[in-house]
Amino acid sequence: MAKLALNGGEPVVKGSLGKRWPIFDETEENALLETLRSGAWNRREKVDEVGEKFAAFQDAKYGIPLANGTVALQCALKAAGVSAGDEVIVPALTFVATGTSAVCVNAVPIIVDIDPLTYNIAPDAIEKAITSRTRAIIPVHNGGYPADMDTIMEIADRHNLKVIEDCAHAHGSQWHGRGLGSIGDLGAFSFQMGKTLTCGEGGMVLTNDEALAEKAGQFAQLNMRMTNFQATLLLSQLERFEEQIKTRERNIAYLSKGMEAIDGVHPIPRDARVTRWCFYYWDFRFVSEEFGGISRDRFLEALRAEGVPCGVGAHGEPIYNEGPFGNPELFDRLGLPRKYLGEQAIDYSTLNCPNAEQVYREEVCSFTHAMFLGGTDDMQCILDAFQKIRTYVDELQ
Numbered sequence: 564m565a566k567l568a569l570n571g572g573e574p575v576v577k578g579s580l581g582k583r584w585p586i587f588d589e590t591e592e593n594a595l596l597e598t599l600r601s602g603a604w605n606r607r608e609k610v611d612e613v614g615e616k617f618a619a620f621q622d623a624k625y626g627i628p629l630a631n632g633t634v635a636l637q638c639a640l641k642a643a644g645v646s647a648g649d650e651v652i653v654p655a656l657t658f659v660a661t662g663t664s665a666v667c668v669n670a671v672p673i674i675v676d677i678d679p680l681t682y683n684i685a686p687d688a689i690e691k692a693i694t695s696r697t698r699a700i701i702p703v704h705n706g707g708y709p710a711d712m713d714t715i716m717e718i719a720d721r722h723n724l725k726v727i728e729d730c731a732h733a734h735g736s737q738w739h740g741r742g743l744g745s746i747g748d749l750g751a752f753s754f755q756m757g758k759t760l761t762c763g764e765g766g767m768v769l770t771n772d773e774a775l776a777e778k779a780g781q782f783a784q785l786n787m788r789m790t791n792f793q794a795t796l797l798l799s800q801l802e803r804f805e806e807q808i809k810t811r812e813r814n815i816a817y818l819s820k821g822m823e824a825i826d827g828v829h830p831i832p833r834d835a836r837v838t839r840w841c842f843y844y845w846d847f848r849f850v851s852e853e854f855g856g857i858s859r860d861r862f863l864e865a866l867r868a869e870g871v872p873c874g875v876g877a878h879g880e881p882i883y884n885e886g887p888f889g890n891p892e893l894f895d896r897l898g899l900p901r902k903y904l905g906e907q908a909i910d911y912s913t914l915n916c917p918n919a920e921q922v923y924r925e926e927v928c929s930f931t932h933a934m935f936l937g938g939t940d941d942m943q944c945i946l947d948a949f950q951k952i953r954t955y956v957d958e959l960q
């Protein structure tokens with residue numbers, strides 16, 4: 564008789580894991596009603612308040628609330644002085660908006676490989692990609708795990724480059740005790756629906772530099788701004804955030820400890836400089852040779868059949884295969900500025916970053932943050948499912 568659910572056996576999880584996202588109650592309803600009834604739909608009070616509160620939460624002096632995270636990246640690039648033809652170094656493994664934001668300010672994204680252990684932009688790949696045209700680096704804190712900000716800031720200082728942290732996944736995460744988004748010159752956040760702090764759509768630029776804040780504020784006035792409704796919702800969600808972080812931390816500690824006893828599934832090794840690790844997606848590494856030789860995709864299929872939803876990262880393919888980068892015809896159809904690529908014209912679709920390819924196609928497995936908002940019994944279910952698939956892996960050959 565088959566044991567694995569994929570082959571008709573009894574699944575480990577009968578119901579669902581974690582909590583349904585987003586989480587809200589009458590607090591959000593009342594706050595939104597209050598804004599509605601005030602008639603002050605385009606006033607700035609709540610927007611200014613959330614800018615101040617979230618900036619303080621991430622240890623930054625200034626917060627500029629915006630319509631969404633893509634606009635936040637563009638606003639940060641503009642404030643940093645990135646302009647037509649400038650090169651901006653971005654990682655291959657991220658959401659495509661990290662790269663397209665540079666294109667939208669007529670800059671040239673230079674897509675580089677990731678570190679195979681942390682899945683974040685590799686500092687040595689940054690160093691190799693720097694030319695006389697480079698103006699900025701956009702490290703993405705992938706999934707919420709901090710990129711190596713010490714090395715990145717050191718490289719940027721040496722080459723006089725601006726650093727814009729893409730913090731779309733990293734609300735609450737800290738490096739050396741400092742909130743992400745407050746370490747580079749600017750940080751860009753997204754509050755899109757799936758994010759750990761959300762108002763459906765929304766974004767924010769953070770900085771500690773008064774001049775950059777002023778510039779970002781001026782660009783925001785080109786109506787990139789967040790609305791009072793978004794800010795109202797975000798303020799309520801911010802009140803819940805610390806508690807949610809604590810619940811996820813408790814669960815992740817339980818899961819990581821339990822995974823030590825199971826071959827072939829490994830959490831990202833935590834750097835001591837990561838003083839708080841909040842995550843949008845929690846990535847772990849699948850090692851086929853330690854797991855009976857089955858592929859990562861076969862493992863995921865079996866895991867989902869056991870009732871444990873699991874995907875492959877917060878991103879899609881490496882971004883040179885995504886959206887306009889993977890489709891030169893679309894690039895032109897969208898009117899994107901190929902002319903600025905000039906002699907440097909890059910056919911993005913021919914790029915290949917070996918670490919990003921290996922990680923994306925064979926290794927990375929990811930749970931969404933909402934899976935970690937229940938009790939530790941949920942974590943035990945995940946461990947039981949891992950162990951069960953490992954024990955009966957021969958059924959999958």
Ligand SMILES: Cc1ncc(COP(=O)(O)O)c(C=O)c1O
Pocket residue numbers: 631632633634636657658660661703729731732752753754755764765766877
């Ligand atoms: C890494 C990264 N950067 C930027 C963005 C863009 O944010 P938004 O969807 O709010 O425009 C996202 C969205 O998921 C993202 O994952």
